[in-house]
Amino acid sequence: MTIALETQNLEKQFGGLRVTRDLSLKIEQGARHALIGPNGAGKTTVINQLTGVLKPNSGRILLEGQDITDLPVHKRVLRGLSRTFQINQLYPDLTPLETIGLAVSERLGHGGDWWRRMGTRNDVNDEIADLLTRFHLLDVMNEETVTLPYGKQRLLEIAVAIAAKPRVLLLDEPAAGVPESERHDILAVVGSLPRDVTVLLIEHDMDLVFSFADRISVLVSGALLTEGPPDQVARDPQVKAVYLGEEAVNV
Amino acid sequence: MTASSDVGYHAQRQARWHYGEAAFWLVVLACGFLFPTRYLIMTDILRLALFAMSLDLILGYAGIVSLGHAAFFGVGAYAAGLLALHGIINEPVLALIAAGLAAMVLGFATSFLVIRGVDLTRLMVTLGIALLLEALAERFSNITGGTDGLQGIEMQPILGEIPFDMFGKAGFFYSLTVLFVLFLLARRIVHSPFGLSLRAIKNNPLRAAAIGIPVNRRLIAIYTLAAFYAGIAGALFTQTTAIASLDVFAFDRSADLMLVLVIGGTGYLYGGLIGAVIFRILQEVFSTITPQYWQFWIGLVLVVIVLVGRQRLLRWVLYVPNLVIKQVAGRKAVVAAPESDA
Numbered sequence: 073m074t075i076a077l078e079t080q081n082l083e084k085q086f087g088g089l090r091v092t093r094d095l096s097l098k099i100e101q102g103a104r105h106a107l108i109g110p111n112g113a114g115k116t117t118v119i120n121q122l123t124g125v126l127k128p129n130s131g132r133i134l135l136e137g138q139d140i141t142d143l144p145v146h147k148r149v150l151r152g153l154s155r156t157f158q159i160n161q162l163y164p165d166l167t168p169l170e171t172i173g174l175a176v177s178e179r180l181g182h183g184g185d186w187w188r189r190m191g192t193r194n195d196v197n198d199e200i201a202d203l204l205t206r207f208h209l210l211d212v213m214n215e216e217t218v219t220l221p222y223g224k225q226r227l228l229e230i231a232v233a234i235a236a237k238p239r240v241l242l243l244d245e246p247a248a249g250v251p252e253s254e255r256h257d258i259l260a261v262v263g264s265l266p267r268d269v270t271v272l273l274i275e276h277d278m279d280l281v282f283s284f285a286d287r288i289s290v291l292v293s294g295a296l297l298t299e300g301p302p303d304q305v306a307r308d309p310q311v312k313a314v315y316l317g318e319e320a321v322n323v
Numbered sequence: 324m325t326a327s328s329d330v331g332y333h334a335q336r337q338a339r340w341h342y343g344e345a346a347f348w349l350v351v352l353a354c355g356f357l358f359p360t361r362y363l364i365m366t367d368i369l370r371l372a373l374f375a376m377s378l379d380l381i382l383g384y385a386g387i388v389s390l391g392h393a394a395f396f397g398v399g400a401y402a403a404g405l406l407a408l409h410g411i412i413n414e415p416v417l418a419l420i421a422a423g424l425a426a427m428v429l430g431f432a433t434s435f436l437v438i439r440g441v442d443l444t445r446l447m448v449t450l451g452i453a454l455l456l457e458a459l460a461e462r463f464s465n466i467t468g469g470t471d472g473l474q475g476i477e478m479q480p481i482l483g484e485i486p487f488d489m490f491g492k493a494g495f496f497y498s499l500t501v502l503f504v505l506f507l508l509a510r511r512i513v514h515s516p517f518g519l520s521l522r523a524i525k526n527n528p529l530r531a532a533a534i535g536i537p538v539n540r541r542l543i544a545i546y547t548l549a550a551f552y553a554g555i556a557g558a559l560f561t562q563t564t565a566i567a568s569l570d571v572f573a574f575d576r577s578a579d580l581m582l583v584l585v586i587g588g589t590g591y592l593y594g595g596l597i598g599a600v601i602f603r604i605l606q607e608v609f610s611t612i613t614p615q616y617w618q619f620w621i622g623l624v625l626v627v628i629v630l631v632g633r634q635r636l637l638r639w640v641l642y643v644p645n646l647v648i649k650q651v652a653g654r655k656a657v658v659a660a661p662e663s664d665a
């Protein structure tokens with residue numbers, strides 16, 4: 073099995089606080105891998121290091137076998153690593169059409185094009201139309217993003233990440249804050265991702281994790297507690313103690 | 324219509340020319356024939372408009388604040404002055420481009436300082452660079468003429484054909500042509516994927532990088548281009564007034580520019596043009612009424628604009644005209660306030 077994304081002895085400190093401790097993860101090509109852990113376990117910090125927003129203090133990150141530890145964010149995207157954010161990171165003043173159009177243009181290498189008008193390339197237009205349709209955004213494509221309902225914004229958040237045609241996709245709590253009525257759209261979209269896309273899912277919602285993931289890593293206090301297939305992780309007494317136990321109490 | 328062609332149609336929505344725009348430029352052109360005694364002030368407005376458009380490119384589109392945009396205006400002004408004074412490039416259009424390029428080089432060099440840090444840092448860095456250049460221009464008085472400025476500049480005819488006249492007619496139409504050409508270029512650029520990526524960076528740099536936009540490279544590119552525009556504005560100043568003095572670098576000049584954009588609005592290119600007209604007219608009106616205290620009134624107007632909001636003011640101003648238009652041409656024909664922030 074080939075490894076799509078790997079971390080080797082990743083270490084990150086904020087001042088004296090070790091938020092990532094000697095973390096070595098291997099995510100197989102085509103996997104549906106979930107990274108779970110209680111609040112403050114450092115999940116988002118891991119994502120930020122994988123995508124290049126944060127630099128690790130030590131350790132390496134490999135994308136399809138190549139060291140990307142020192143690459144800036146935008147170069148990792150061009151190499152096929154894309155993400156969604158836990159809290160929507162969109163362009164409030166831009167429309168879904170513009171937002172997705174930009175992502176598609178960048179990927180096809182037209183992003184720096186300063187002479188040709190937006191909307192005059194058929195290959196770009198086709199892809200935008202396809203994405204807008206798939207993500208149920210066609211009817212609101214000319215509305216400013218800030219005016220869209222939260223569920224639509226969440227769909228746009230995922231659509232933008234998909235527009236980069238990632239080979240590895242990091243989903244940071246895709247269903248967070250989405251009302252029950254709009255949840256179905258998001259889950260359907262996540263479930264219908266093509267199998268050749270490797271997905272790393274960070275999630276709090278255990279139903280989503282266990283229905284979606286074929287492998288689960290449990291992160292506690294920045295270190296890897298255990299890893300394995302869902303049924304094994306679910307039975308693990310340590311996991312029950314630190315994580316599922318806590319969840320059960322909350323429910 | 325298929326979804327794809329629909330997308331293409333809507334993606335070009337803003338790039339299409341509107342009747343209002345054509346009307347705007349026709350009115351500007353008409354002013355050149357209607358007010359033959361006012362060429363000097365009108366030329367001054369055109370220069371300010373070009374200068375403001377330059378700031379709009381970085382502020383309105385890329386979100387880079389600057390309090391030192393006069394640095395590029397000044398370099399352009401002195402470059403044009405020196406080229407003409409020493410007869411290096413005699414033909415004004417070529418000299419104009421050369422002066423713009425000189426400012427562009429400075430813009431590129433300083434862009435690396437400006438893209439680091441956030442708004443407050445940028446304000447200080449840009450302010451500092453302009454002050455620094457002003458001091459340098461004063462220090463090297465053997466080249467710049469120091470506090471006396473460059474004197475005895477004689478401008479050759481434009482393209483070897485059209486001489487600058489004492490009424491400023493040639494200067495006005497020359498400036499208008501330059502402004503229009505550079506406006507067309509800017510308009511083209513802001514509606515391209517590159518231009519859209521600037522707005523994305525302004526909106527959310529984190530997400531912009533996360534879809535593969537090389538944020539720093541784009542900011543450097545637009546800052547350099549804006550410096551070119553500002554340099555051209557400065558060169559027009561020297562060419563149409565035949566003087567270049569230290570005040571081209573003055574802080575007032577950078578600060579006024581901010582005011583122009585506050586009045587006109589940012590991010591739709593016309594803000595700088597409309598703002599320049601209103602700003603200069605206000606200045607004229609207030610200084611006629613009260614020569615000593617006109618700045619008080621300008622200040623008051625700015626406070627009102629910022630507190631009440633330009634959108635709301637425009638709605639009030641357009642209320643009566645729109646009532647009339649609605650009667651004549653139907654509900655949809657109303658003149659709306661342009662979308663913009665700042």
